[in-house]
Amino acid sequence: MYGGLANSLQTNTIGQPWHQRPKAQGFALQTRWLWLQKTDQDRAWSELPIKTAPEVQAFFRASTYTAVGDGRLALFWEDRVHGNCISDLAPCLYQLVPSHTRQQQSVQEALTNRQWVHAIAGGLSQTAIEEYLELWTILEQINLIDQPDRLDRMALVT
Numbered sequence: 576m577y578g579g580l581a582n583s584l585q586t587n588t589i590g591q592p593w594h595q596r597p598k599a600q601g602f603a604l605q606t607r608w609l610w611l612q613k614t615d616q617d618r619a620w621s622e623l624p625i626k627t628a629p630e631v632q633a634f635f636r637a638s639t640y641t642a643v644g645d646g647r648l649a650l651f652w653e654d655r656v657h658g659n660c661i662s663d664l665a666p667c668l669y670q671l672v673p674s675h676t677r678q679q680q681s682v683q684e685a686l687t688n689r690q691w692v693h694a695i696a697g698g699l700s701q702t703a704i705e706e707y708l709e710l711w712t713i714l715e716q717i718n719l720i721d722q723p724d725r726l727d728r729m730a731l732v733t
Contacts, residue, residue, distance in 0.1 A: 578593070605631045610639070614728075616648070624678075629691060638732050646683030646719040648727040651691060653677055656717075665706035671697045682727070683719060 605627040611618060612625060628634075640655040641648075652661050652672055662669040669677070676694045685691035691714070699707065 576649060583720075602628075602631055602634070603671060606635050606638075611634045612640075613639075613648075613654075625669045640732060642728050643682055643717070644720050644726045644728065647681055649682040650678065651682045651685035652694075654682075656682060659713075661710070665699060665703075665710050668695065668702040668706040668710065671695045671699070671703060686717065686719065687716065689714075 595651060605625075608625050609627065609631070612620075619638070632640070636655055640658060643649050643656050649656055652669065672694045673696060680691070695707075
């Protein structure tokens with residue numbers, strides 16, 4: 576009788592041992608921090624880099640996208656804009672951009688006078704050239720809204 580109660584206290588509804596629950600809770604908390612960093616710029620820590628596990632970042636990217644308005648808040652190299660991340664569209668090209676640029680260059684900065692091209696460093700392989708040309712074509716279709724009240728906004732994938 577008591578053995579069944581003890582077992583149910585040690586596992587959750589999907590049979591995960593109790594000692595693994597903090598990892599799942601930490602995963603959810605880290606995902607929330609990433610969400611708040613993107614959606615609430617008034618938080619004092621929103622400009623600080625948040626160290627999260629690669630799995631958390633992958634989950635966050637897969638479950639969110641940025642609806643671009645004026646392009647000032649969305650990160651060109653990192654955020655999912657118009658349904659895609661640059662790292663998914665052009666992985667070889669993405670690797671040729673310094674990480675500090677990937678983490679700072681906004682969509683507005685990148686598209687102004689095609690500054691995204693100047694961020695690419697190093698020699699281009701044939702694959703990177705193909706990705707570059709494909710990305711160029713895609714980016715030609717993006718029009719930013721030049722109105723101060725049309726900010727970028729983060730949304731969940733439905």
